Amino acid sequence: MTSVGRTRGALIVFEGGDRCGKTTQCGKLVERLQSQGVDACMWRFPDRSTAIGQAINAYLAEHSSMDDAVIHMLFVANRLEKREEMLQLLAGGTTLVLDRYSYSGVAYTAAKGVPHLSLEYCKSLEVVLPAADLVLHMSMTAEATAARGGYGEERYEKVDFQRKVMEIFGALRDDRWAVVDASSTIEAIHEQVVATVMPVVERARGGAPLGRLWD
Ligand code: 2DT
Numbered sequence: 001m002t003s004v005g006r007t008r009g010a011l012i013v014f015e016g017g018d019r020c021g022k023t024t025q026c027g028k029l030v031e032r033l034q035s036q037g038v039d040a041c042m043w044r045f046p047d048r049s050t051a052i053g054q055a056i057n058a059y060l061a062e063h064s065s066m067d068d069a070v071i072h073m074l075f076v077a078n079r080l081e082k083r084e085e086m087l088q089l090l091a092g093g094t095t096l097v098l099d100r101y102s103y104s105g106v107a108y109t110a111a112k113g114v115p116h117l118s119l120e121y122c123k124s125l126e127v128v129l130p131a132a133d134l135v136l137h138m139s140m141t142a143e144a145t146a147a148r149g150g151y152g153e154e155r156y157e158k159v160d161f162q163r164k165v166m167e168i169f170g171a172l173r174d175d176r177w178a179v180v181d182a183s184s185t186i187e188a189i190h191e192q193v194v195a196t197v198m199p200v201v202e203r204a205r206g207g208a209p210l211g212r213l214w215d
Pocket of ligand 1: 018045046075076101102104105106108109156
């Protein structure tokens with residue numbers, strides 16, 4: 001998409017089911033990148049701080065209910081409202097580490113199995129957003145994540161549903177994805193993540209073009 005010059009930051013995304021350790025790994029990665037002199041910051045989607053994000057938060061906490069198509073649009077809008085800022089940061093050389101992105105957007109909605117919310121339809125709403133340079137797929141069985149602390153507090157934390165989400169993540173994988181065994185230790189995962197991310201940061205710095213979803 002946009003030409004961002006020779007020193008752009010990389011767009012690194014962590015995806016996976018609930019409670020698989022994405023947030024911990026995002027934080028550790030940003031710290032490591034910064035310690036190595038890479039300008040980096042972490043964002044989460046949904047971004048619950050905006051007005052749209054607050055409506056999403058109420059839905060996830062089961063304080064409100066919404067039509068499946070409407071909540072899907074809100075998740076998309078929550079990314080679109082950050083699009084400009086995202087592109088500017090990347091163009092300015094900041095590497096963005098995202099805790100979920102459009103891949104969660106399409107996987108969680110398509111997993112509901114609502115006929116008019118197919119994977120293809122969901123994907124079509126995201127095409128104006130940049131593609132990740134790298135998606136780190138924190139892979140773990142739905143049963144194993146369910147055994148982790150805090151599981152079940154939010155709307156989608158149900159084993160059968162998570163199993164469907166994981167199947168769809170599997171189907172979305174392409175050569176920009178790297179699979180990480182999320183059942184491993186925090187430090188072992190972190191080292192694997194760093195080894196996978198560094199060459200991608202270098203490629204972006206060297207001028208590799210930013211892609212567009214789902215080209
Ligand atoms: P966490 O904040 O704990 O990751 O949970 N989700 C997320 C969607 O259904 N669509 C989306 O576009 C995104 C980004 C995944 C957030 C929950 O919201 C789901 C789990």
